[in-house]
Amino acid sequence: MAAVANMPVSDLLKSFKLKTKQQELLIRVSILCLVYILAFITRLFSVLRYESMIHEFDPYFNYRTTLYLTQNGFYDFWNWFDYESWYPLGRIVGGTLYPGLMVTAALIYRILHFLRFAVHIREVCVLTAPFFASNTTLVAYFFGKEIWDTGAGLVAAILIAVCPGYISRSVAGSYDNEGVAIFALLFTFYLFVKAVNTGSLAWSLASAFGYFYMVSAWGGYVFIINLIPLYVLVLLITGRYSMRLYVAYNCMYVLGMLLAMQIRFVGFQHVQSGEHMAAMGVFFLMQVFYFLDWVKHMLSDTKLFQAFLRITVTCAVTVGTIALGLGMLSGYISPWTGRFYSLLDPTYAKDHIPIIASVSEHQPTAWSSFMFDFHILLFLFPAGLYFCFKRLSDATIFIVMYGLTSMYFAGVMVRLILVATPAVCLISAIAVSATVKNLTVLLRSKNKGVQTGSTKGSGSSKASSKALLDQSQPFQKNGAIALLFGAFYLLSKYATHCTWVTSEAYSSPSIVLAARGAHGSRVIFDDYREAYFWLRQNTPPDAKVMSWWDYGYQITAMGNRTVIVDNNTWNNTHIATVGRAMSSYEDEAIEIMRSLDVDYVLVVFGGVTGYSSDDINKFLWMVRIGGGVFPVIKEPDYLVNGEYRVDKGAAPKMLNCLMYKLCYYRFGEMLTEYGKPPGYDRARGVEIGNKDIKLEHLEEAFTTSNWIVRIYKVKPPNNRW
């Protein structure tokens, strides 16, 4: 790729009297600079369209903890007990979060303040993810260079800069663990592959630190601690092991494990949890393996060695199985937890853990999602696998394994497309780079009787892979030019698609909704922030708010009030209690609310605007989760013939439960659409069944301007006479 670009530019550069190597370096550096800037600015759509704010739900918790960290210092942050969420239980924040993201943002904030840039911490938080996305492109370049060559590195950097699979979780404002974690993941893998290639202890130490950063940033570090032992195992089995592998893995494992245990949330999992046992097993296996290798090298007689081999192997296997068996049977080694077990058995969560099954990001991936997030990389990926197999080395085996395992997991859960993206970009980059290199070599070759390389037309739809003959020299060159144009056309289409996807699908803040008005003008619904600000200003500071767990983080971060349950979902019974309260009649619900000291109830309602992610659509999950703990709540009570309805034909329990009453209070008089009766629910498309709603124990406190968020106050008990 660099060779073709050289031709017209080299005349200009020759005027600077640069040698070819320096020209190449200049081109490489300028490409990397442009890619760095591109990765940053393509993620800024929502900042330009709306404002610089934090998106979605989880980032609000991260923002609140970062604020706490910058205001109170690291020691208070590390030992923070938050009494404002999960009332009355509280939450040990210091021990139940991954501090990497917050510490990173706080560090950037301190550095900027040291340089006298007086930025607000929110701006730093909003722009952390794009900054780390740019850094990821650099790491992708070095990784590509390590696996294949500099051309592949450059293409990998460009591909990952705009790939929608990565942009979806690292857009400006998406202040979530993944923004930093993907950088840490790729960085750790790069350092480890470098360590295996060089066999140096210094690189292994660096990869241990990279692993430590990854553990501090995201729970997905389990992928690293399982992929690397699997890779080592594959190398051992295929006979590609060497002394460098021993040095790299052992140093990384021991130091990485020790560093990882410093994070309170991870604790002793590296020696006690079933998910981490693969790494330990491979560690012991390696010791035995290399010990046997050493003994074999020392003994010159093979027969004696066979005897020794037999003794050692039987001893090791028996000791290993006894230890593992004892550990698992006694329960000391915990089995795979629900979240990760549902990756191996996708049907597990639906039957056993409804909370995990209810999250939309945890659903299996449809083909359309793959095409949407990867575009041409989908068919460049197998082509890249072919090239990797043609030139097998320690590094290419690693990237092949990373690609295949991550693609399997991406198929099981939509959210994990993110983890597959760097592998897919790297492997596709190999395909593109190798193809373009072959084609340009063909273009630049003189008219000799040379062997034709197989022009693999993997990058072009117009090509068919045919072996060209010696005598068709001019057609050979034309064919190569046509294929090159095809490749560049596809790549430009990729760039267009990625930018379009970023602009349309992945840049919405979720907390501010936009729609097109009747005349095409843009209408902004800022109801969420309106409601939280009302809470902040009009309720007593120690008021407790009950809502469904989706909104907990936002209420504590923006409304600054205590909540009953929030997005951490660590206590299923507490959430089920709230679910039960929402699904019961008002008299039963008020008992539960009084026992929890609830002052305000917050519901989200989309009937006036047609907003479909509201609480009525989520209501069945409340019933299921509540019913999972309290058998008095039965899902069939709320359905009619298995159908979920809110109109006149709905189940009587549905028409009188607390959630229905709170959402549709006073809605029966409202005219929402021209030509429809009053009380027409635009999100469900029906006229509601119970229009005459009277509330006995609650009163309406606030409804936002588009009726999206509704807040009710719990009335104190009546005076006794």
Add this chain to the structure above:
Amino acid sequence: MGRASSKEDAGALFHSLRSAYAATPLNLKIIDLYVGFAIFTALIQVVYMAIVGSFPFNSFLSGVLSCVGTAVLAVCLRIQVNKENKEFKDLSPERAFADFVLCNLVLHLVIMNFLG
């Protein structure tokens, strides 16, 4: 394969191992001694834990892992310094030793944080 022949086998195995090991250079033998010492210390700690109980667990882990860690790093040093390994012939023994010291420094700093 009677009883007597397997005993002879074991004896022959032991002798040939011993004679092969006697041929290794002195610096490698010193490293091997250090590795043996570290493993031995780890075993003592495990036996003590079995007698006394594993509370506080982080102290036990840091003790055992410091021994195992330094043993593993010493083995890595041995691999890098051993003249018979063709892959490492460009690596100077000073660089190998400096890496070893650096990794041990990091290891023990983390251990000291983890001891509690």
